[in-house]
Amino acid sequence: MKSGIGKFPRLAVVLVGDRRDSHTFIHIKLKACDQVGIETVASQLPENCDESELLDVVSGFNEDPDVHGILVQLPLPQHLDEEKIINVVSLEKDVDGFHPLNIGNLAIRGRKPFFVPCAPKGCIELLPRHGVEIKGKRAVIIGRSKIVGLPTSLLLQRHHATVSVLHAYMKNPEHITSEADIVVVDVGVPNIVCGNWIKKGAVVIDMGTNQVKDPSGHGFCVSGDVCFEEAVKVASAITPVPGGVGPVTISMLLSNTLDSVKRAFGMV
């Protein structure tokens, strides 16, 4: 066992390019780390950087024993191979849980990934804390992205829900959603889910975080994928945006980073 006395947890955050939403999300993550005493080291590369430059940055963090977690902010610019980059992140430092081996171990019953992706983990954390049982329920997840939809569907199955995964090619998704006890939405289109898509008494988790023009015409605000005003009238519980799953996702990142430190020092 190694001694961790006098060491602080440290998270490395890598940003490529200058997207407004990525800057916002990273700012939120760095601030949260600061609040709980997790040190951060941020690396920003230009939009047009070479893949090899990015791979070098990630490899450097892999080899640095004082870095316990690595987060490469997604999406990456089109010319970079996202899968190749994620593959290089050390499994033991993959606090996003996006490495294919971590996702694979999440998919296989009885296997334990080092890390579970933060937004899906937050979603599953919220449900029992609010008295919602998952076991035996019919759950629908709209969206099958690598970072939210797919891992959320795997986690819901692990918790013994019967899960349907809907996507862009699904016709009349409301026929499926309106029979579900739990509806999770991760599409990235503001207000795509209307009130009549939801069964009375169902639980709705809105993962969408869309930066839209402020109705006043000045600046931007954040909007979810669910038409909250309609859905709140039929759902028994619903997460708002902002102030719903987003902050819980951030907490899960802090928790994953701490778990990584504990593992590095043989504390778990």
Ligand SMILES: NC(=O)C1=CN([C@@H]2O[C@H](COP(=O)(O)OP(=O)(O)OC[C@H]3O[C@@H](n4cnc5c(N)ncnc54)[C@H](OP(=O)(O)O)[C@@H]3O)[C@@H](O)[C@H]2O)C=CC1
């Ligand atoms: N709250 C949080 O912590 C987090 C929030 N987000 C937010 O979640 C949203 C989605 O992000 P992300 O998962 O990265 O997005 P992606 O674009 O990677 O995935 C979107 C998914 O939605 C599906 N989709 C698109 N249009 C439709 C449609 N009309 N009907 C049904 N399904 C559709 C796509 O289907 P197909 O596969 O067929 O293309 C795809 O599977 C964004 O608003 C993002 O900001 C993301 C991460 C964390």
Ligand SMILES: Nc1nc(=O)c2c([nH]1)NC[C@@H]1CN(c3ccc(C(=O)N[C@@H](CCC(=O)O)C(=O)O)cc3)C=[N+]21
């Ligand atoms: N490698 C990587 N890991 C991620 O976890 C990751 C990513 N890339 N790319 C983008 C998505 C999106 N995401 C969010 C995190 C926090 C909020 C959040 O805190 N939202 C606040 C409001 C945010 C605002 O004001 O814009 C809320 O809902 O209250 C939302 C979304 C993580 N993502």
